Amino acid sequence: MIDGKTKLAGVMGWPVEHSRSPMMHNYWCKVHGVNGAYVPLSTKPELFEPALRGLGAAGFRGVNVTIPHKEAAMRACDQLTDTAKRAGAVNTIVFENGQIIGDCTDGTGFCDNLTAHGVQISGRALVLGAGGAARAVVAALLDRGCEVIIANRTMERAEAMISALGEGEAVEWFDWPSLLPGCSLLVNATSLGMHGRQDMDWDAALIQSGPNLCVTDIVYTPRETPLLLAARRRGLITVDGLGMLIHQARAGFRAWFGYDPQADDATFELLADSLR
Numbered sequence: 001m002i003d004g005k006t007k008l009a010g011v012m013g014w015p016v017e018h019s020r021s022p023m024m025h026n027y028w029c030k031v032h033g034v035n036g037a038y039v040p041l042s043t044k045p046e047l048f049e050p051a052l053r054g055l056g057a058a059g060f061r062g063v064n065v066t067i068p069h070k071e072a073a074m075r076a077c078d079q080l081t082d083t084a085k086r087a088g089a090v091n092t093i094v095f096e097n098g099q100i101i102g103d104c105t106d107g108t109g110f111c112d113n114l115t116a117h118g119v120q121i122s123g124r125a126l127v128l129g130a131g132g133a134a135r136a137v138v139a140a141l142l143d144r145g146c147e148v149i150i151a152n153r154t155m156e157r158a159e160a161m162i163s164a165l166g167e168g169e170a171v172e173w174f175d176w177p178s179l180l181p182g183c184s185l186l187v188n189a190t191s192l193g194m195h196g197r198q199d200m201d202w203d204a205a206l207i208q209s210g211p212n213l214c215v216t217d218i219v220y221t222p223r224e225t226p227l228l229l230a231a232r233r234r235g236l237i238t239v240d241g242l243g244m245l246i247h248q249a250r251a252g253f254r255a256w257f258g259y260d261p262q263a264d265d266a267t268f269e270l271l272a273d274s275l276r
């Protein structure tokens, strides 16, 4: 029951109806016995900043920020964590002592998901994509000591990302399959393979992969993407993107509600069910 002591948080997006975050956070509130509520906050881009400040003024603990507000959130925050600066985006905000503090948990969520699957994060990683999510992933891999190669359809975008991060190597989009020998990790951080989006011939692309390659996709609709299916057929280790979605949410829940929620089977089931 919501009362005067209920801790409030939510997700700002436009549109926001598709977001699974309310389901996940409210489930965790229930599991941990937290007097908390997490609501979808449908926010037009032109009203993002006043809406954000208003939520802080109204006593919200914090918010998640999703498409299309992740870059606008960077400008609106009073303080940014180093991780948010590296990622060039904010997805998790805490209101503290009148300040708006922005963090980006996508990179940590990505790495925590791999670690939870027993994947060692080291060696050479090939990342496909140079959009918002790719930058958070690349920054996290570089910060954990990986050598990172980036292939993006639009080369200039990959080069801009590398120059912002000060590290990494860009290669032509059509060359990436030939670089698979010697890579320990392949990450799809493009929207290829997502329901209703364009796709490619992953079977052909993976022909040169070594037997120890781990293949992961940050797209999670469908849960087993065409890339993951092709990798599984080749006997490679695969990790799907649903765990990233769950792990990236944990830091916000900890900050707002005071508990470290676990990415347990029940949480996976809940989200997987809602995506079916």
Ligand SMILES: NC(=O)c1ccc[n+]([C@@H]2O[C@H](COP(=O)([O-])OP(=O)(O)OC[C@H]3O[C@@H](n4cnc5c(N)ncnc54)[C@H](OP(=O)(O)O)[C@@H]3O)[C@@H](O)[C@H]2O)c1
Binding pocket: 106, 128, 129, 130, 131, 132, 133, 134, 152, 153, 154, 157, 189, 190, 191, 192, 194, 198, 199, 218, 219, 220, 241, 242, 244, 245, 246, 248
């Ligand atoms: N698992 C999670 O928790 C999580 C978190 C965040 C995002 N995601 C998913 O990650 C994906 C990317 O998100 P984003 O925010 O980074 O999107 P974004 O900023 O729009 O970037 C899209 C990326 O996909 C590439 N791309 C699009 N169509 C392509 C095509 N036909 N061929 C080759 N490359 C193509 C783009 O290349 P160009 O630069 O050439 O256009 C760009 O690199 C989405 O599916 C999103 O749902 C998952």
